[in-house]
Amino acid sequence: MFTLPSLPYDYDALEPAIDDETMRIHHTMHHQTYIANLNAAIESLQFKQPEFYNNLHTVYNERGERAALEWILTDAAATLKDSTTIIINNAGGHLNHSLFWQYMRPVETNNQPNKTVAATLAKHFGSVKAFQEAFTKAATGHFGSGWAWLVRDDSGVLSIMSTANQDNPITHGLVPLLGLDVWEHAYYLRYQNRRAEYVDVWWSVVDWNRLADTITT
Template structure:
């Protein structure tokens, strides 16, 4: 199986001023593309040659895992944005968030704290377990909560390449702006 960089559902300039076209040129166009290219170089001749990304994320190790998970993670990340998307969670997701954190604002504060304080590079995730219970988890590097039997609902990429061109070392400002382009309709459909 050959992997491809998925097309963005918006123009690269559409998320400005929160995420710049220049950042998307590098983050999506270079970093994400490099993970796709490396994965395509690594899988031929392995048991993952015909595997989908989810299988690779759940079962692979080493370079195949790192690149496959980064392709999956970045695709999941980029597809949750919209310049004019829904600004609040809907229906069952909103109810589940309020059951766990009381209010959507309390959830956003807890999630933002997890994203801003993750040491080094990685991801903050909203996930659900098999019972539908929501939680916030942090993962380092390419790690993905599917490896722990959890279902990702939304994620914030806190590798420096996600924000350094726009925000320099101000990760909390990047996380604050993340909410301004997150499309809760997409996130609610994942729940």
């Protein structure tokens, strides 16, 4: 049912920020495992919870993969009776990683946000620098495995949050705009326990153009 998305760049395209081997393992093994576990858990509910199973397939067929993942994490989460934890955790892992790949692009010299993004970040955080400092603090200070996020609420207010494990902001009624994986598997091969170094260099591969398409909508 759910499938591994192709990356919008080669595995070595984020060098030297994120190395080829880390990207290959992260994408083809870690991300793929979330998908395999999610699909297996869903299939196990075909006869145990046919309403969930059929509704999920309807959403998937009519609205696509991302909508189906969001449906699992929001509308369906409260009604799941069996396999709730494994489905929620792996759906979150699939969605989070699918977004994460899109948040990045090959390294560019002087990678900076455009005027629209800069103005929006300044409005909500005081300046681009202040936003980056606050986001970096959330990412480096998060205890254990998880994610750091730039999110938007229903009123259009932007904020920064961190989530544990594979929790996604949509489960809190928030729209994820930018996210950074701070699980050790995202950086350990190159940076070992130096998470702060990984977070710092990650800014060189942030796709500000993509953020420009979503930050004001």
